[in-house]
Amino acid sequence: WVASELAEIGIDPDADADTLAPAPVVAVVGRPNVGKSTLVNRILGRRAAVVQDVPGVTRDRVTYDASWNGRRFTLMDTGGWEPDASGMAASVTLQAEHAMRNADVVLFIVDTSVGATVTDEQAVRVLRKAKTPVILVANKVDDARAESDAAALWSLGLGEPYPVSALHGRGSGDLLDVVLESLPEAPRETYRSYGGPRRVALVGRPNVGKSSLLNKLAKEERSVVHDVAGTTVDPVDSIVEVGGEMWRFVDTAGMRKRVKDASGAEYYASLRTASAIEAAEIGVVLLDASEVISEQDQRIITQVVESGRAVVLAMNKWDLMSEDRRYYLDRELERDLVRIPWVQRINISAKTGRAVDKLAPAMRTALASWDTRVPTGKLNAWLSEIASAHPHPVRSGKQPRILFATQASARPPRFIIFTTGFIDAQYLRFIERRMREDFGFIGSPIRISVRERK
Ligand code: GDP
Numbered sequence: 180w181v182a183s184e185l186a187e188i189g190i191d192p193d194a195d196a197d198t199l200a201p202a203p204v205v206a207v208v209g210r211p212n213v214g215k216s217t218l219v220n221r222i223l224g225r226r227a228a229v230v231q232d233v234p235g236v237t238r239d240r241v242t243y244d245a246s247w248n249g250r251r252f253t254l255m256d257t258g259g260w261e262p263d264a265s266g267m268a269a270s271v272t273l274q275a276e277h278a279m280r281n282a283d284v285v286l287f288i289v290d291t292s293v294g295a296t297v298t299d300e301q302a303v304r305v306l307r308k309a310k311t312p313v314i315l316v317a318n319k320v321d322d323a324r325a326e327s328d329a330a331a332l333w334s335l336g337l338g339e340p341y342p343v344s345a346l347h348g349r350g351s352g353d354l355l356d357v358v359l360e361s362l363p364e365a366p367r368e369t370y371r372s373y374g375g376p377r378r379v380a381l382v383g384r385p386n387v388g389k390s391s392l393l394n395k396l397a398k399e400e401r402s403v404v405h406d407v408a409g410t411t412v413d414p415v416d417s418i419v420e421v422g423g424e425m426w427r428f429v430d431t432a433g434m435r436k437r438v439k440d441a442s443g444a445e446y447y448a449s450l451r452t453a454s455a456i457e458a459a460e461i462g463v464v465l466l467d468a469s470e471v472i473s474e475q476d477q478r479i480i481t482q483v484v485e486s487g488r489a490v491v492l493a494m495n496k497w498d499l500m501s502e503d504r505r506y507y508l509d510r511e512l513e514r515d516l517v518r519i520p521w522v523q524r525i526n527i528s529a530k531t532g533r534a535v536d537k538l539a540p541a542m543r544t545a546l547a548s549w550d551t552r553v554p555t556g557k558l559n560a561w562l563s564e565i566a567s568a569h570p571h572p573v574r575s576g577k578q579p580r581i582l583f584a585t586q587a588s589a590r591p592p593r594f595i596i597f598t599t600g601f602i603d604a605q606y607l608r609f610i611e612r613r614m615r616e617d618f619g620f621i622g623s624p625i626r627i628s629v630r631e632r633k
């Protein structure tokens with residue numbers, strides 16, 4: 180049965196984790212309320228409901244495993260980016276840009292009962308430049324009468340509108356057939372590590388020293404700094420040699436030119452952070468060590484961890500540290516970072532250059548963890564030892580057994596555990612903790628999902 184379970188979710192049971200290919204990515208883009216979540220749930224069907232993410236650990240709110248006719252793909256719901264009404268147009272356009280950079284196919288959803296709005300048209304302008312295939316989904320076509328409204332969406336210039344009712348399922352099978360036809364043989368390699376420098380996002384709230392650090396790195400090292408020319412779609416990146424290796428610092432336009440957000444609106448800062456992280460393999464989160472760790476700092480850390488990127492925490496402005504401040508900082512770190520004890524911390528000064536040479540080794544360690552694939556044999560030998568030494572507690576007279584595990588993908592490492600019943604969140608956290616003790620994963624989030632054998 181394990182083989183058939185795996186086949187059903189599109190994993191070749193004979194393939195070792197080392198040879199498992201990442202699935203192509205299908206992104207769902209559109210305004211609020213057009214029916215993105217409904218469509219995502221429709222595509223995922225009931226099977227997705229048995230996938231249990233570890234609560235509070237490394238939940239992924241935006242990507243899901245999906246399959247249709249035995250073909251596996253990753254569904255990316257960009258709906259999580261939705262802001263308040265004021266930033267709506269910017270947000271849909273950002274979703275679209277993000278999707279074009281990171282997905283293999285984009286599903287652009289329009290509410291047919293409303294028709295194309297100005298916001299839709301703004302997103303379309305971006306999407307029409309895409310090399311990525313874009314499928315126009317005319318949602319809320321609940322009956323045949325509404326199909327003529329769907330046909331009106333030809334005017335958007337994205338080709339044929341596919342009429343669907345995400346709510347009732349009408350047309351969704353046909354849509355998925357079209358999606359499969361548009362999927363590339365092999366997914367696009369967003370995170371190509373060979374063939375190009377690894378991608379780093381320097382993130383942190385305003386004034387923590389991101390631009391100072393970038394300038395310091397660029398000056399200190401005998402470096403070549405290029406600005407890779409940008410369009411609206413490709414923000415400007417800087418390629419800098421750090422620790423004897425080239426790194427691509429993504430989305431650095433604003434930093435190097437020292438253009439500051441005049442408004443300083445936290446909402447836009449957070450969107451920019453999101454888009455830099457999405458384009459990166461690793462996030463270096465800067466904090467100002469001389470100031471109290473704020474809620475915004477914590478949100479940014481959470482954002483990087485939940486995005487599934489490798490992480491390094493850089494405590495900047497260490498030259499300003501006093502003994503007093505040091506005392507309180509230790510307390511704050513204890514309180515705020517208990518949930519991510521696996522993140523490496525470096526204490527630097529972008530101003531004096533203190534410990535800036537620790538950055539490259541920390542990034543290498545984190546990325547090596549992020550890339551890790553544990554062979555299936557080794558994983559299962561380890562897991563059966565853990566499970567027999569520490570069996571799952573009995574709940575309501577039942578004791579779920581752990582049957583088998585596999586690493587579904589790397590970057591970050593994702594594991595699926597097959598069981599005979601519901602697994603306690605506490606037990607999953609125990610497994611994650613033991614996994615980290617035995618396999619390391621320093622600097623990388625890991626994800627563990629559970630699938631119950633039916
Ligand atoms: P999102 O904000 O784009 O994720 O939109 P939701 O999936 O939350 O849907 C917004 C509203 O539209 C909800 O009330 C859904 O029930 C409704 N909706 C979604 N798809 C359909 C559909 O195909 N037909 C109809 N009539 N309503 C739909």
Ligand code: GDP
Nearest residue numbers: 385386387388389390391495496497528529530
């Ligand atoms: P950004 O908004 O995150 O890009 O921050 P900046 O790099 O513009 O830095 C904000 C302010 O902090 C500037 O006045 C910098 O000179 C100062 N700064 C940055 N790094 C350090 C540091 O390590 N030590 C000290 N003392 N000041 C710093």
